[in-house]
Amino acid sequence: xxxxxxxxxxxxxxxxxxxxxxxxxxxxxxxxxxxxxxxxxxxxxxxxxxxxxxxxxxxxxxxxxxxxxxxxxxxxxxxxxxxxxxxxxxxxxxxxxxxxxxxxxxxxxxxxxxxxxxxxxxxxxxxxxxxxxxxxxxxxxxxxxxxxxxxxxxxxxxxxxxxxxxx
Amino acid sequence: xxxxxxxxxxxxxxxxxxxxxxxxxxxxxxxxxxxxxxxxxxxxxxxxxxxxxxxxxxxxxxxxxxxxxxxxxxxxxxxxxxxxxxxxxxxxxxxxxxxxxxxxxxxxxxxxxxxxxxxxxxxxxxxxxxxxxxxxxxxxxxxxxxxxxxxxxxxxxxxxxxxxxxx
DNA sequence: CGCCAATCGTTGCCTGTGCAACCAATACCA
DNA sequence: TGGTATTGGTTGCACAGGCAACGATTGGCG
Numbered sequence: 001x002x003x004x005x006x007x008x009x010x011x012x013x014x015x016x017x018x019x020x021x022x023x024x025x026x027x028x029x030x031x032x033x034x035x036x037x038x039x040x041x042x043x044x045x046x047x048x049x050x051x052x053x054x055x056x057x058x059x060x061x062x063x064x065x066x067x068x069x070x071x072x073x074x075x076x077x078x079x080x081x082x083x084x085x086x087x088x089x090x091x092x093x094x095x096x097x098x099x100x101x102x103x104x105x106x107x108x109x110x111x112x113x114x115x116x117x118x119x120x121x122x123x124x125x126x127x128x129x130x131x132x133x134x135x136x137x138x139x140x141x142x143x144x145x146x147x148x149x150x151x152x153x154x155x156x157x158x159x160x161x162x163x164x165x166x167x
Numbered sequence: 168x169x170x171x172x173x174x175x176x177x178x179x180x181x182x183x184x185x186x187x188x189x190x191x192x193x194x195x196x197x198x199x200x201x202x203x204x205x206x207x208x209x210x211x212x213x214x215x216x217x218x219x220x221x222x223x224x225x226x227x228x229x230x231x232x233x234x235x236x237x238x239x240x241x242x243x244x245x246x247x248x249x250x251x252x253x254x255x256x257x258x259x260x261x262x263x264x265x266x267x268x269x270x271x272x273x274x275x276x277x278x279x280x281x282x283x284x285x286x287x288x289x290x291x292x293x294x295x296x297x298x299x300x301x302x303x304x305x306x307x308x309x310x311x312x313x314x315x316x317x318x319x320x321x322x323x324x325x326x327x328x329x330x331x332x333x334x
Numbered sequence: 335c336g337c338c339a340a341t342c343g344t345t346g347c348c349t350g351t352g353c354a355a356c357c358a359a360t361a362c363c364a
Numbered sequence: 365t366g367g368t369a370t371t372g373g374t375t376g377c378a379c380a381g382g383c384a385a386c387g388a389t390t391g392g393c394g
Contacts, residue, residue: 030198133320147192159206244374269358
C-alpha cells in the first residue's frame, strides 16, 4: 500500500484534502467576509452579527416580530431574543405589543436605530462591492445561482429545523 | 421620498436586502454545511470542527506542528492548542518534541486516531458529494474557481489576523 | 366548553473560542 | 557576546450563543 516513507512525509493515503474540501472552503470564505464586515459593524458601531441582521431586517420591513428575524431558523431564537434586548437597551429598537396575539411583539427601528442603519448599510454594501469587484457581473450572477442551489440542497442535508417541534 | 407608506409595510428605502447580500448568503450556506457535517463528526465521533481539521490535516501529512494546522490563520492558535490537547487526552494524537527547535512539537495520529480518521473521512466526503450532486462537474469547477478568487480578495479586505470557524 | 398541543419569546446553564498576557526557546544584530 | 525581538504554544478571562426548560398565550379538537 502506498509509497512507504518516500517523498515528503505524506501519510499512507490522504482521503481528504482539506484545502479542496468544499465545506471547508466555504467556511473559510464565510469567516473572512464576516471578519471584513465586522470591522465596520462591530468595531465602528458596536453591533454583533445578530444585531446587524435585526437592524437590516427592520430597515427593510419596518415592523416585524422576533421570529421573522430568522426566516429559516438561520439564527436561534435565543440569539434573536438577546440581540433585540441589547438593541432595545441602546434605544435603537422599540417593541409594541401585538394586541391581536399577545405572545408576540412588533419590533421597529427608532429614529436613532434608523440613523445607524442608514450609516452602516452603505458601508456594508461598499465592502460587498469591493469583494465582488474581482468578478464580472456575469460571474456574480452565476455565483449567486450556484449558492442558491447549494443552499437549498444543504437545507435538506442539515438536521431538520423542526428540532424543537416535539414537546 | 419614495412611495411613502404604500404597499406592504416596506420601510422608506430599503438600502440592503439581506437575502441578496452576498456575505449573508455565504454565511448561511456555511452554517448549513457545517450543520450537516456536524451530524457526523460531532454527534457520531465527538469531534469539534477544530478537532476535525486537525485530524484531517494529520491524516494528510503524517506529522505537522500545531502552527501548520492553521495555514492562513484560519483558526486561532489558542483554538488549535485546545483542540490538540483534547485529542491527545482522548489518545487520538501524540506529540513528540522537536529536538531541533524545542519551541514546537511534532504531532501525529495514533493508530486510534487514524482509525477514526479513516472512518470519518469517507462519511464527510459523502456529505460533500451529496451537497455537490445538484451541480454538474462543470459547475463544480466554476464554483471552486469563483470561491478561490473571492477568498483571495476577502483576505485582502479582512484584518490581517483573526478569523474564526463557525461552530 | 375544556383540555392538550403548539407557538412566541425569555432565561439559566454550559461549552467553545477570541483575546491578550505570558513562558520558553530561538533568531537577529550591534 | 549580550540584549532585544520573534516565534511556538498555553492559559485566564470574558463573552457569545446553542440547548433546553419554562411561562404566557393561543389554537385545535373532542
